[in-house]
Amino acid sequence: MLKRILVVLIILISSISVAQEGTTSPYSFYGIGELKFKGTAENRAMGGIGVISDSIHLNLQNPAGLADLQLINYSVGASHRSLTLNTDAEKQKTTTTTLDYIAIGIPMGKFGASFGLIPFTSVGYQIDSSTEDAITQFTGTGGLNRAFLSLAYKLTPKFNIGIETSYNFGNIENTSFHHINEFQYGTKEVNKSDILGFSFKFGAFYKTMVSEDLELTTSATFTPENDFVIENFKQVSSVIRNEFGNELTVYQIDSVEPDTDLTYPSQYTIGAGIGKPKNWFVGGEYTGIKTSNFSNSAFSIADVTYTDASKFSLGGFFIPNYNSIGNYWGRVVYRAGIRYEETGINIRGEDINEFGISFGVGLPVGRIFSNLNLGFELGQRGTKNQGLVKENFFNTIISLSLNDRWFEKRYYD
Numbered sequence: 001m002l003k004r005i006l007v008v009l010i011i012l013i014s015s016i017s018v019a020q021e022g023t024t025s026p027y028s029f030y031g032i033g034e035l036k037f038k039g040t041a042e043n044r045a046m047g048g049i050g051v052i053s054d055s056i057h058l059n060l061q062n063p064a065g066l067a068d069l070q071l072i073n074y075s076v077g078a079s080h081r082s083l084t085l086n087t088d089a090e091k092q093k094t095t096t097t098t099l100d101y102i103a104i105g106i107p108m109g110k111f112g113a114s115f116g117l118i119p120f121t122s123v124g125y126q127i128d129s130s131t132e133d134a135i136t137q138f139t140g141t142g143g144l145n146r147a148f149l150s151l152a153y154k155l156t157p158k159f160n161i162g163i164e165t166s167y168n169f170g171n172i173e174n175t176s177f178h179h180i181n182e183f184q185y186g187t188k189e190v191n192k193s194d195i196l197g198f199s200f201k202f203g204a205f206y207k208t209m210v211s212e213d214l215e216l217t218t219s220a221t222f223t224p225e226n227d228f229v230i231e232n233f234k235q236v237s238s239v240i241r242n243e244f245g246n247e248l249t250v251y252q253i254d255s256v257e258p259d260t261d262l263t264y265p266s267q268y269t270i271g272a273g274i275g276k277p278k279n280w281f282v283g284g285e286y287t288g289i290k291t292s293n294f295s296n297s298a299f300s301i302a303d304v305t306y307t308d309a310s311k312f313s314l315g316g317f318f319i320p321n322y323n324s325i326g327n328y329w330g331r332v333v334y335r336a337g338i339r340y341e342e343t344g345i346n347i348r349g350e351d352i353n354e355f356g357i358s359f360g361v362g363l364p365v366g367r368i369f370s371n372l373n374l375g376f377e378l379g380q381r382g383t384k385n386q387g388l389v390k391e392n393f394f395n396t397i398i399s400l401s402l403n404d405r406w407f408e409k410r411y412y413d
Contacts (some may be wrong), residue, residue: 023122024083024094026389027382030304030345032172032195032262033121033143035099041077041399045360045375046315047337051161051219051271053205056369056403058105058114061269062221063162064203066105066112066152071368073105077399084392086263088384096124100397103148112152112162120146123172127277134180142172144195147191160207163199168228170194180273185250186204190235195262197228210274217283225266225290232257265290270286275316282316291344307351309344313337315358333362335375343381350388354381360397368403 021261028034039048039061042158046052050061058075059065077100085092103116122143129136145168153160171194179186203221210216237252267290315337324330341354356379363372375397384390 009085023081023124024096025381025391026085026125026127027345027391028121029125029127029138029174029345030121030347031121031306033123035123036098036143037118037119037120037146040075040101040334041079041360041373041375041397042333042362042401044377044395045335045337045358045373046283046317047313047339047356048311049271049273049283049285049313049315049337050221051217051273051285052281052317053217053219054076056371057401058103060101060103060114060116061207062203062219063150063164063201064152064160064205064219064221066107066150066162066358067110067154067160068115068205069105069107069112069367071107071403071405074103074402074404075105075399076102077373077397079398080396082394086384086390087387098122100134100399105168110154111304114148114150116148118146118148120144120168121170123174133182134178135186136179137177138175140172140174142170144168144170147297148201152203158206159186160205161178162203162205164203166201168199168200172297177239177241184240185238186241188237188239188247192233192235194231194233195228196229196231197226197262197264199226199264200224209242213276214274216272216274217281219270219285221269223267226264228264230260230262232260242276257325265292273316278319280316280318285311285313287311287313289344303348305346307342307344307346309342311339311341313339315339317362328364331364333361333371335360347388348386350383350386351386352382355379356393362401368405370402373397373399373401387389 025034038044038195039050042057042223043050050059053059053065053068055068055070058073079100080097083094101118103114103378105114123140125140127138146166146253148164148166150164154160164299173190176190177186180278201221201223206218208216234257238250239247241247269285269287271285273281275281291306291309317333317335318332321330330354336359343352343354345352356377358375358377360375365372377395382389
């Protein structure tokens, strides 16, 4: 058991190095980046709904679901995104491959616990603008990571509650370069922000049989408003750039800017679904985020306002015969879903919204109900109005959900 824990800790530490390279979207310029984590591969294949909890999968969206675990669960997920950026003038294609999450769930009787690491938001953009007289370039990298610890308790056979505490950490680096053609030197400004702070989430699950075959599931989560501390650094320099993009710094000024506070908005989710246990399920979910309260003087931008964000999700699964012995495909989980998001970002009077359709499968592997999950999502975000960018994306999501028993008594060694 100790070896397993050490292996997981090594993976957690090493994954930090790749946790902040998850997007090439110009919309990650706004706020503290694009929201990277939208559920496990299983949830994302069903439109992102988190109203499902069972005994062999981790629910990383509602901590109360941990009380349903019956086996030790190791979960790791990654995704590949193909993104097409469209404006009135041009089209550009990019791709990214990133780690999405890594976590362990531990059942303890009526209790359940989980811990892990989630790359939560991501910044990654390059915006170029040129005229006959000047060149301007904006680039950004970084993001916010979330190390979490969750605990759940089964109050009654039908009702679970849970709490998640997270330590949020990361950094964002925004760089601007401006060069007027008639001058030898260009001006480069680098703004670095280190973000630190704790956040909490509370959750609840209620399940009950409404007939001999049908089970009703309801869920709710609430994340209070949190304040993060941002340590700011600025670097201004005069540089010479050659035709290959190489730079020579002529003069540089470094300064430590005053710390600022980031007010991260409150969020709530409510969901409900109905289905036949171990056979099929259909559910819906609504999420509301008080993004209008988002404030951070370090990232304030003209022509950008924040309104309350929301998300509507609908999805489900179907298992032909979960305990089939001779028919492998009868034990496969088939998933599908749809979602619509109002991101809460308004640029030049245009709301930036997102839409996605998803589907996937859960493939049984090994023993003790472990599975390989594949998901695919097709969608779009943004608009070409007011000179903005419309994004078309195709996401491929993969995860391993491995189950084991740590404390099984052995009669033979």
